[in-house]
Amino acid sequence: MSNSKGLGGVGVFLDDRTRGAAPARRFMRKIFPDHWSFLLGEIALYSFIILILTGIFLTLFFQPSMTDVVYHGVYHPLDGVRMSEAYASTLNISFDVRGGLLLRQIHHWAALLFVGAIMVHMLRVFFTGAYRKPREFNWIIGIAIFTISIFEGLFGYSLPDDLLSGTGLRITQGVLQSVPIVGTYLSFFLFGGQFPGHVIIPRLYIIHVLIIPGLLLALISAHLFLMFHQKHTQMPGKGRTETNVVGAPMYPYFMAKTGAFFFFVFAVVALLSTFAQINPIWLFGPYNPSGITAGSQPDFYMGALEGALRIMPNWVSNVGGYTIAWNVIIPAFVPLGIIFGGAALWPFLERWITGDHREHHINDRPRNAPTRTGIGMAAVAFYGVLWLEGANDVIAAQLHIPLYTLTWIARVSVFLAPAVAYWVTKRICLGLQRKDTHLLEHGVETGIIRQLPSGEFIEVTRPVSEEVRAVLESRTGLPQLPAPAPGEPGEGVPAPSERGAMGKLRVRLNRVLTEGIPVPTGNGHGNGHAELREGEPAAVPSGADHGRELEAGSPDEEERPSGH
Amino acid sequence: MSLITARRRRRAAGYAVIVLGLLTAGVAYATVTGQPGTAAAATPSSASPKQIAEGASLFSVTCASCHGMNAQGTSQGPSLIGVGAAAVDFQVSTGRMPAKEISAEMPRKPPVFDTAQTHAIAAYIASLGGGPAIPSAAEVSPIGADMALGQSLFITDCAQCHNFSGAGGALTYGKYAPALTHSTPTQIYEAMLTGPEAMPVFNDTTITPAQKRDIIAYITTVRSEANPGGFSLGRIGPVTEGLVAFLGGIGSLVFASIWITLKRREHT
Incomplete structure (x- = not known):
């Protein structure tokens, strides 16, 4: 008792001085919905924390300097090799600093996990429609985080000034030079003269350890704050509505889970770093502009760019004395421009097409938006082809496929695979919708065949459980625009917004986007199976032990804890 | 004729044909x-x-x-x-x-x-007519070679096809640069000297015999170096690293997140 009294005393002491008790209580009672896919973003968050901590350690030993030195360190195969101080200090971190190699590897593996987790998190948000109103800004912040993370990674692995990083910088310089008219100026500006020069490493260092981490920190904070403020979306389920959040409170449930998850992330990174060698710069050797190695690949998040460059035909033209290097401009800017630009515009495009201005806090199941899911998978296929092609020489060498054959396969499939992926995905989604409809209308097949006294055999089905029913019934279909049926001009007068070229386009897009299997109706739910219990989700007593509901339209969170 | 016709279906007939064929060949x-043998004049x-x-x-x-x-x-x-x-x-x-x-x-x-x-x-x-001879053991010995020069030469002249660690790489039209993991010093020297298959010839004016030994020293030293960072992942660059990050890293964390959010299933 005395202990809790002591703690209480501390609490009173703190609250008297900070007035923090009320906000802390609200924070502790904040509800987070539970779903495994909601933790994908946390992998990125925790990797970022690991990156900052290990990055600080590495700055203590790394020398961002292009000064020439002759190496006489522990790694004897490079004894006597001339190299930059940046490279020599990275060798030093790897071989001389106690724990240096482990921390370097943790830093690099965490970087791969960071970007990889951002990618899968972004896919989750897209496929569940979690970017919809009111979360469009947070979606765009996420895309910004993704974009600058790629640059952060590129600049990071360029710092050691080894052969691979120099090769990457050389491509970066080529991309800069390909910008029409100002390309050469941009290149001279970044490199302070001819490639590689002496200023690029110190400049990248400042960008890598100060400018981009600062930006990332700000954007990640904004991302989290917005998520916190707007409340997390939830998956459809029993008792979950657009006006409540069903889940576990921050303290102790969510804190315990997310804290444990941090240790999972750290454990995976530490295990990878202990057992799997990454970026062995001592094998690459110092950068030497006349050298190049087979298997020169960037880190995976640049792989799609590399692949685009590798499949691009060698087109160059000359306009008014200026060379336009289509063979670099197009692969450098177009494919990822489509992916990132398309992703940023998509929420607004979808809103325009559907005319859906409602707020959405319940996620879509991917099958319930077949066209969106199809478009997402088309983007995945497009990116995936480019990504694989970025590793074409490794694939060719390992699988014994001729290199140019691979290039041509990629050139065709970069256009074909997205179309196939779109079509196949959409068909799968529609098939799953039919299955859901069947489950709702006829129940689950029990596998029991019963013979009636008349001799007739019937198959016994069982209605789906309430939980499953709530999930299946979450399919409402995307809002369809009313439009007169084609070929029947007298049927109705189109709304002003649907006249004209844009209006007609919008209606046609809407037809494609809202394609789906009709939701079974019949008093809203089911189809008249009287024995089935109709579940109006909001009316069902919450099965969740520790849920709380928010009043719709209430600007403040109204805490109504139920249960324990 | 009738003798053959009468016995051709016997089990021994097949063997007889093979023996006859082999004898003829x-x-x-x-x-x-x-x-x-007569050509051995020179x-x-x-x-x-x-x-x-x-x-x-x-x-x-x-x-x-x-x-x-x-x-x-x-x-x-x-x-x-x-x-x-x-x-x-x-x-x-x-x-x-x-x-x-x-x-x-x-x-x-x-x-x-x-x-x-x-x-x-x-x-x-x-x-039959000249050509480079098989190098002696002393000519290919890595002992006392300048490994630092060998490193520079290897990266400049060899790594573009054979990869930074000699793990090999793809060339065009199904050709490839083989891995150097099992090549003996003599074989590496001979390859430079004669340019087998797609490989160019690095004659003694392009790369001097001493420099060839430097390259051999670098290759044989580096390939036997342990991997201080753990498993090598093939020493073929970032492709396998990306694969491991996704399959090993993201994959196991997805399992962890599924496990951590598991609910006790209610059986009804």
């Missing part, structure tokens, strides 16, 4: 192989006529079908006159020759001939 073969002093004769007979048994009875080349294989002993030693000691089939790139495989036989064939080919 053997006699024809022996008749043909009488010739090439014998280098280092190889004895006996060794050349042995090489010639091995050649006629295993190589002549593609390279021609007098090593003059056929539509199946190039002429070997003037390629030198080093080229033969490289091809035969790495098992690339005799080839099983003609492909874009002859793979390394266990050698068919032992060293003496290989040297005999090499002596025979050298006797």
Whole structure:
């Protein structure tokens, strides 16, 4: 008792001085919905924390300097090799600093996990429609985080000034030079003269350890704050509505889970770093502009760019004395421009097409938006082809496929695979919708065949459980625009917004986007199976032990804890 | 005729045919192989006529079908006159020759001939007209070589095809630069000297004999270095790292997140 009294005393002491008790209580009672896919973003968050901590350690030993030195360190195969101080200090971190190699590897593996987790998190948000109103800004912040993370990674692995990083910088310089008219100026500006020069490493260092981490920190904070403020979306389920959040409170449930998850992330990174060698710069050797190695690949998040460059035909033209290097401009800017630009515009495009201005806090199941899911998978296929092609020489060498054959396969499939992926995905989604409809209308097949006294055999089905029913019934279909049926001009007068070229386009897009299997109706739910219990989700007593509901339209969170 | 007709379905008949066929082929073969021994006029002093004769007979048994009875080349294989002993030693000691089939790139495989036989064939080919000789052990020894220079030369001249660690890499049209993990110093030296298959020749003016030893020293040292960071992931660059990050890293964390959010399933 005395202990809790002591703690209480501390609490009173703190609250008297900070007035923090009320906000802390609200924070502790904040509800987070539970779903495994909601933790994908946390992998990125925790990797970022690991990156900052290990990055600080590495700055203590790394020398961002292009000064020439002759190496006489522990790694004897490079004894006597001339190299930059940046490279020599990275060798030093790897071989001389106690724990240096482990921390370097943790830093690099965490970087791969960071970007990889951002990618899968972004896919989750897209496929569940979690970017919809009111979360469009947070979606765009996420895309910004993704974009600058790629640059952060590129600049990071360029710092050691080894052969691979120099090769990457050389491509970066080529991309800069390909910008029409100002390309050469941009290149001279970044490199302070001819490639590689002496200023690029110190400049990248400042960008890598100060400018981009600062930006990332700000954007990640904004991302989290917005998520916190707007409340997390939830998956459809029993008792979950657009006006409540069903889940576990921050303290102790969510804190315990997310804290444990941090240790999972750290454990995976530490295990990878202990057992799997990454970026062995001592094998690459110092950068030497006349050298190049087979298997020169960037880190995976640049792989799609590399692949685009590798499949691009060698087109160059000359306009008014200026060379336009289509063979670099197009692969450098177009494919990822489509992916990132398309992703940023998509929420607004979808809103325009559907005319859906409602707020959405319940996620879509991917099958319930077949066209969106199809478009997402088309983007995945497009990116995936480019990504694989970025590793074409490794694939060719390992699988014994001729290199140019691979290039041509990629050139065709970069256009074909997205179309196939779109079509196949959409068909799968529609098939799953039919299955859901069947489950709702006829129940689950029990596998029991019963013979009636008349001799007739019937198959016994069982209605789906309430939980499953709530999930299946979450399919409402995307809002369809009313439009007169084609070929029947007298049927109705189109709304002003649907006249004209844009209006007609919008209606046609809407037809494609809202394609789906009709939701079974019949008093809203089911189809008249009287024995089935109709579940109006909001009316069902919450099965969740520790849920709380928010009043719709209430600007403040109204805490109504139920249960324990 | 009736004797054959009556007995052709007996079990022994098949064997009889095979034996007859082999005998015919053997006699024809022996008749043909009488010739090439006469070509051993320009014998280098280092190889004895006996060794050349042995090489010639091995050649006629295993190589002549593609390279021609007098090593003059056929539509199946190039002429070997003037390629030198080093080229033969490289091809035969790495098992690339005799080839099983003609492909874009002859793979390394266990050698068919032992060293003496290989040297005999090499002596025979050298006797047909010059070419680089098999280097001595001292010529290829990495001991005392300048490894720092070897590193620079390797990265400048070799890594673009053989990869930074000698793990090999893809070339065009199904050809590839093989891994250097099992190449002996002699084989590496011979490859530089003779430029087998897609590889260019690095003659003694391009890369001096001493520099060749430097390169050999770098290759043989680095490939036997342990991987201080854990498993090497093949030493083929960031592709396998990305694969491990996704399958190992993201994959196991997805399992962790599924496990951590599992609910006790209610059975009804």
